[in-house]
Structures are given as C-alpha cells and as structure tokens.
Amino acid sequence: MMALVSAGARRPIRLRAMRAFRAILQQGSVTAAARTLGLTQPAASRLLAQLEQDLGFELFHRDRGRLVPTADGLMLYEEVERALDNVDRVQDLARDISDFRVGRLRLVAPPSFLEAILPDVIAAFLDQYPRVHLSIDSHGVETTKSMIASRAVDAGFVKLPLNRDDLDARTVLVSETACVLPSDHPLAEREEVTAQDLKNTPLVLLGQGRRFRSQVEAAFAEAGVAPRVRVETHTVASSCALVARGVGVAIVNERLAQAYVRDRTVLRPFRPGILHEYAFVVSNSVKPSRLAEAFFALALAQGAPPTGGA
Incomplete structure (x- = not known):
C-alpha cells in the first residue's frame, strides 16, 4: 500500500x-x-x-x-x-x-590462499555478477577471525582449526604437504621426500610460530633430523620463487604451490603426511548473504582436486 x-x-x-x-x-x-x-x-x-x-x-x-x-x-x-x-x-x-546485478561483497583471506586459489574464483564470480562490488583483504589469522565474527566483512577463508564458537565453517579445500625442489635436485628423482631425506638440505620454511610449522618441526624431530633452515618466509609464492633461484627446498601446502611450480621446479609429496584444511567462514550470528553463498559455491568447485597432475 x-x-x-x-x-x-x-x-x-x-x-x-x-x-x-x-x-x-x-x-x-x-x-x-x-x-x-x-x-x-x-x-x-x-x-x-x-x-x-x-x-x-x-x-x-x-x-x-x-x-x-x-x-x-x-x-x-x-x-x-x-x-x-x-x-x-x-x-x-x-x-x-x-538477479545479483548490484550489491557488495566483502571478504578476507590468507595471502597465499588469495593468490593461488581465489583468482579463478573471483574471475568466475565477476563474470556472473559483473555489477557487484567485490573487496578482498588479507590479515593475520586472529584478526581475520575477529573481522568475520564482528561482521566487518561478510565472510572469509580461514585455515582450520578455528577454535572459536562464534564462527561457522564449511570446508572448501583439503591438501597434502609437498616439497618444492629445483628440477635438477637429486631428490627430484624420488616419488616422495621424507624428513630423513632432507638432512643437511637448505630449507625454505613458512609460518614461524604457526601450527603447520610445528608439525613440520615435529616430523623432523621424529626422524632425528635437525632442519637446516636457510630462509624464513610467509607466503607460498615467495617460497616457490626462492626454490626456483636455488636457495633451498620448500615444504608447503601442495595445492597452493601448484599455482607457482614452473619449469625450474617440481613438487614431490612430503612424508610423513601433513594435511591442510581451509574453510569458508561466516559469523554464526547472521545468515550468510546470497552473494556470499554464490561465492562459496564457486570456491568449493575451485577447491576440488585438479584433474591433471602437478
């Protein structure tokens, strides 16, 4: 009326x-x-x-x-x-x-995930919804969780576990851990690389103080090997770039590294296996927007294992 x-x-x-x-x-x-x-x-x-x-x-x-x-x-x-x-x-x-012809979607994601996984998702999303304004930011893990919980952003991508009860998570990607090696490295001939194999090998390691780094160090400790860390870095892209320049061997998320492995580098599974799980995360105080759900659907499809080999 x-x-x-x-x-x-x-x-x-x-x-x-x-x-x-x-x-x-x-x-x-x-x-x-x-x-x-x-x-x-x-x-x-x-x-x-x-x-x-x-x-x-x-x-x-x-x-x-x-x-x-x-x-x-x-x-x-x-x-x-x-x-x-x-x-x-x-x-x-x-x-x-x-019809999703207008709107705004605000997201947050880890730098490596944003750079390796989300570009194709973003391109597909904007192809379907060209008039939607999309913004994606990157912050530290705890800041990211707080931004999602307080609804400063509509949703985000976070590596599990969350360890929070004010967030809802849906897994979009599960990946193994792999070594990035120069293609002419002796270990490149192996089908998989163990912590014992990396004894005295210069390493490029990520995530000082993070759970993944602790898992890597535990694998070396179990093998009785002291890791020889040559460079500390914080993104998969920089790790792969350093390996390509002969700085060392990187131990990284295999799925994320696939975006950066080029002619001069190869991927080999790292053993013992260490899993990486990323989730699409929203505040549990409100229902996700339709735009957020649409982005999640595209991210879920992109997070599926590729059909071809690395």
Missing part, C-alpha cells in the same frame, strides 16, 4: 488504483487506459470510481462520454506521477538485487 492519502480518505490509495488513474489521464479515456494496463474497461472504471470514493472528490468531469481532469485531479496527478516513478525505481532495484 502507498502512503499517499488525503485527510478525508477512508483508506490509503492502492497502487493499482494510482496506475489506473495515471493511465486514464494520460490516455484520455478509460478504454484506452484499460488496454494499456491489460484490464477490461469495466475493471478500469471500477478502479477509478473506487479511487474517487476513497478520496472524497472527483478526479474527472464527465462531459458527454469524455473525461476531463478536474483541478483537484490535475493537482493529484503530479504527486501520483512522482510516487509511481519512485515505485518503479524500487521495483527495478529489487529485480537487480534479486
């Missing part, structure tokens, strides 16, 4: 009646207006009669079958025209929102 109502009206003016009034005034007759609106002539006449009754004044003079707008009718028409234009804009916007 529209709020356009006169002081003496018994009920608000109905949108359908407003459209009928506008069409009758513009077309000059009830019959022509009815055709424009897809109504029968009696139906359009009833809408006009009911509108005049609700308003308490005449909108048209009846002159030998002709309808001539009254001064009151012309005054009301100006406001009706503006109101219906606004209604049309609201309906257009509602259709755009429903």
Whole structure:
C-alpha cells in the first residue's frame, strides 16, 4: 500500500488504483487506459470510481462520454506521477538485487590462499555478477577471525582449526604437504621426500610460530633430523620463487604451490603426511548473504582436486 492519502480518505490509495488513474489521464479515456494496463474497461472504471470514493472528490468531469481532469485531479496527478516513478525505481532495484546485478561483497583471506586459489574464483564470480562490488583483504589469522565474527566483512577463508564458537565453517579445500625442489635436485628423482631425506638440505620454511610449522618441526624431530633452515618466509609464492633461484627446498601446502611450480621446479609429496584444511567462514550470528553463498559455491568447485597432475 502507498502512503499517499488525503485527510478525508477512508483508506490509503492502492497502487493499482494510482496506475489506473495515471493511465486514464494520460490516455484520455478509460478504454484506452484499460488496454494499456491489460484490464477490461469495466475493471478500469471500477478502479477509478473506487479511487474517487476513497478520496472524497472527483478526479474527472464527465462531459458527454469524455473525461476531463478536474483541478483537484490535475493537482493529484503530479504527486501520483512522482510516487509511481519512485515505485518503479524500487521495483527495478529489487529485480537487480534479486538477479545479483548490484550489491557488495566483502571478504578476507590468507595471502597465499588469495593468490593461488581465489583468482579463478573471483574471475568466475565477476563474470556472473559483473555489477557487484567485490573487496578482498588479507590479515593475520586472529584478526581475520575477529573481522568475520564482528561482521566487518561478510565472510572469509580461514585455515582450520578455528577454535572459536562464534564462527561457522564449511570446508572448501583439503591438501597434502609437498616439497618444492629445483628440477635438477637429486631428490627430484624420488616419488616422495621424507624428513630423513632432507638432512643437511637448505630449507625454505613458512609460518614461524604457526601450527603447520610445528608439525613440520615435529616430523623432523621424529626422524632425528635437525632442519637446516636457510630462509624464513610467509607466503607460498615467495617460497616457490626462492626454490626456483636455488636457495633451498620448500615444504608447503601442495595445492597452493601448484599455482607457482614452473619449469625450474617440481613438487614431490612430503612424508610423513601433513594435511591442510581451509574453510569458508561466516559469523554464526547472521545468515550468510546470497552473494556470499554464490561465492562459496564457486570456491568449493575451485577447491576440488585438479584433474591433471602437478
């Protein structure tokens, strides 16, 4: 119902009646207006009669079958025209929102995940929803979780475990750990590489103080080997770039590393196995937006294991 109502009206003016009034005034007759609106002539006449009754004044003079707008009718028409234009804009916007033609999606993701996995997801998302504004930021793990929980962003990607009860997580990617080696490295001939194999080998290691780094160090400790760390870094991309330049051997997330392994480097599974699990995470205080759900669906498809070998 529209709020356009006169002081003496018994009920608000109905949108359908407003459209009928506008069409009758513009077309000059009830019959022509009815055709424009897809109504029968009696139906359009009833809408006009009911509108005049609700308003308490005449909108048209009846002159030998002709309808001539009254001064009151012309005054009301100006406001009706503006109101219906606004209604049309609201309906257009509602259709755009429903069809994902407009909107905003704010995400946060770890740098390596953003660089290795999400570019294809982002491209596919924007191809489907070209008028949606998408922003993706990167922060430390705890800041990322807090941003999602407080709804500073709509959703994000976080490496599990979460260890929080104010977030909901859905796994999008599970990966093994692998070694990135120069293609001419002696260990490149192996089908897999163990911690024992890496004794005295210069290493490029990630995540000082993180759970994955502790797991890697535990694997070396179990093998009775002291890791020879040559470089500490924080992204899979930088690790692979250093390996390609002969700095050392990197131990990284296999799925993320596949984006950076080139002609001068190869991937080999690292043993004992260490799993990496990433999840699409939202605050559990609100239902995810439809845009967030659409992005999740694309990320889930991208996170599936590739059909070809690395």
